[in-house]
Amino acid sequence: MSTTATLESVEASPAERLETLFEELAELTGQRNAIDGRIVD
Structure with missing residues (x-):
């Protein structure tokens, strides 16, 4: 798991998360x- 993936999940929709x-x-x-x-x- 990378920091980038964690940061992107903050901006993602609930379905994407x-x-x-x-x-x-x-x-x-x-x-x-x-x-x-x-x-x-």
Whole structure:
């Protein structure tokens, strides 16, 4: 997550902010899945 993205979200519409939130959530979910996979190995 960059500072630029954070600053842009201040000026974005609520729908755009929600879309960004879901994108970040999807990225974090992918990272969690990768971590879980390494633990299983």
